[in-house]
Amino acid sequence: MSLDCSRSAQPQTALDMIPYMDAVRAVTGKMPEKPRCFVLTFGCQQNVADSEKLAGMAVDMGYQIIDIPEGADLILVNTCAIREHAEQKALSVVGQYKHLKEKNPALIIGICGCMVAQEHRREEIKKSYPYVSFVLCTSVLYRLPQYLAEVMEKGKRILRGEEEHTVAEGAPIRRESTYRASVSIMYGCNNFCSYCIVPYVRGRERSREPAAVIAEVKDLVARGYKDITLLGQNVNSYGKDRADGYAFPQLLADLDKIEGDYTLHFMTSHPKDATRELVDVMAASRHVAHSFHLPLQAGSDRILTLMNRHYDCAKYLDILDYMREKMPDIAVTSDIIVAFPTETEAEFEQTLAMLRRARFDMIYSFIYSPRKGTPAAKMEGQLPHSVSADRMGRLLALQNEIADAANSRLVGGTVRVISEGVSKNDASVYTGRTDQNKIVFFKEPVPEGEWAFVKIDRAAAFALYGTVEK
Ligand code: SAH
Numbered sequence: 434m435s436l437d438c439s440r441s442a443q444p445q446t447a448l449d450m451i452p453y454m455d456a457v458r459a460v461t462g463k464m465p466e467k468p469r470c471f472v473l474t475f476g477c478q479q480n481v482a483d484s485e486k487l488a489g490m491a492v493d494m495g496y497q498i499i500d501i502p503e504g505a506d507l508i509l510v511n512t513c514a515i516r517e518h519a520e521q522k523a524l525s526v527v528g529q530y531k532h533l534k535e536k537n538p539a540l541i542i543g544i545c546g547c548m549v550a551q552e553h554r555r556e557e558i559k560k561s562y563p564y565v566s567f568v569l570c571t572s573v574l575y576r577l578p579q580y581l582a583e584v585m586e587k588g589k590r591i592l593r594g595e596e597e598h599t600v601a602e603g604a605p606i607r608r609e610s611t612y613r614a615s616v617s618i619m620y621g622c623n624n625f626c627s628y629c630i631v632p633y634v635r636g637r638e639r640s641r642e643p644a645a646v647i648a649e650v651k652d653l654v655a656r657g658y659k660d661i662t663l664l665g666q667n668v669n670s671y672g673k674d675r676a677d678g679y680a681f682p683q684l685l686a687d688l689d690k691i692e693g694d695y696t697l698h699f700m701t702s703h704p705k706d707a708t709r710e711l712v713d714v715m716a717a718s719r720h721v722a723h724s725f726h727l728p729l730q731a732g733s734d735r736i737l738t739l740m741n742r743h744y745d746c747a748k749y750l751d752i753l754d755y756m757r758e759k760m761p762d763i764a765v766t767s768d769i770i771v772a773f774p775t776e777t778e779a780e781f782e783q784t785l786a787m788l789r790r791a792r793f794d795m796i797y798s799f800i801y802s803p804r805k806g807t808p809a810a811k812m813e814g815q816l817p818h819s820v821s822a823d824r825m826g827r828l829l830a831l832q833n834e835i836a837d838a839a840n841s842r843l844v845g846g847t848v849r850v851i852s853e854g855v856s857k858n859d860a861s862v863y864t865g866r867t868d869q870n871k872i873v874f875f876k877e878p879v880p881e882g883e884w885a886f887v888k889i890d891r892a893a894a895f896a897l898y899g900t901v902e903k
Pocket residue numbers: 515516628629630631665666667701702703728730768769770799800801802803804
């Protein structure tokens with residue numbers, strides 16, 4: 434199979450999108466009402482950040498953003514390919530849009546994101562979803578105006594893959610929040626973990642210029658953003674594609690110099706690139722949160738080798754212990770995959786043992802999902818669902834106990850939270866998040882986006898409950 438969105442890196446700017454924006458504006462400007470655009474996002478924070486750019490470009494081209502698909506003139510579905518389930522969900526939603534296109538033949542539907550970087554998915558869209566007008570790979574996100582202009586002018590479908598991989602500066606961003614923002618600092622991944630589709634669909638690692646990142650964060654802080662997350666598939670290998678040796682710890686240290694009332698988070702880090710130097714920068718910083726997402730994936734060294742992860746459990750624990758030594762209040766979270774091909778019961782129990790040893794504050798756990806075109810999908814020893822479901826249940830039960838105990842240690846103490854306003858599930862309480870990303874519930878009203886100090890009265894595995902200190 435050909436995954437032709439994933440070849441060489443060709444950094445460039447997004448300036449050449451401007452003529453196409455003008456072309457689209459010429460059409461939207463003549464519409465009797467401001468046209469409406471609906472953006473639906475699947476997948477990780479990178480996709481959420483990309484969707485803010487898609488929405489930003491749409492607004493610049495004369496659209497208004499709406500939050501339901503009904504009545505839209507343009508629908509953009511930003512897809513994820515990490516597991517089969519994610520792709521099936523996206524395809525099922527696109528299937529439901531058929532009736533919207535029947536009602537409004539002028540509706541333009543575009544599918545963006547990681548799923549459409551795969552040739553077999555583009556073929557499927559070509560054949561089975563004839564009402565989809567274009568697909569747009571993440572590697573050329575800034576071409577949205579060009580694709581729209583082509584669809585509008587020529588009425589043709591655009592279902593091509595793209596070979597170019599860019600660092601597109603200058604795309605407008607329509608941020609969803611007024612106090613929390615993410616900043617992509619690098620794109621792509623070079624690691625080729627044997628189970629993972631990301632390097633194929635997002636291309637090779639390419640870092641933004643430090644000056645561009647620093648300017649963006651400065652601007653966000655000046656505009657009152659308080660919680661800023663630096664994003665990259667492999668955020669701590671930032672700068673490895675640079676000749677001058679300027680790497681992630683330097684960037685973090687430079688960002689920390691920005692004056693203001695804000696916290697910096699970053700994700701996701703790879704254990705093989707998690708250095709003591711990085712931990713030292715975090716510990717000495719004023720703004721970097723004491724929180725680290727460090728995916729372990731498995732607790733068996735044999736499985737880690739098969740996964741092509743380039744570390745073993747001893748190396749992982751070495752950096753974990755160093756973090757806890759330097760920042761005793763640090764919250765460490767992780768990703769675990771259960772039932773990787775050939776994983777034995779004893780090897781799964783090693784993962785449980787690592788969980789007990791590492792005492793993660795939280796984990797995201799996944800049943801291994803074979804991805805077409807990746808080495809692991811071709812391995813012998815794929816495990817049946819009965820085995821993976823059983824292992825997942827046991828993993829979650831153990832992690833609940835660990836998280837419960839970790840959170841219980843916070844009872845009686847005071848944490849700083851950023852308020853997220855009234856809880857979506859219970860209008861009588863407010864929620865907030867600590868610098869360590871833990872959810873806290875409290876009764877006293879604190880406006881969304883404001884800091885508060887909360888004394889913790891009670892803890893559970895997934896949340897803390899407390900009283901705001903005056
Ligand atoms: N770049 C990050 C995150 C990548 S995707 C990292 O390297 O850790 C987020 C998580 O999805 C991964 O950490 C992994 O746990 C999980 N994942 C990726 N591919 C998967 C697959 N084929 N099946 C199940 N889980 C997968």
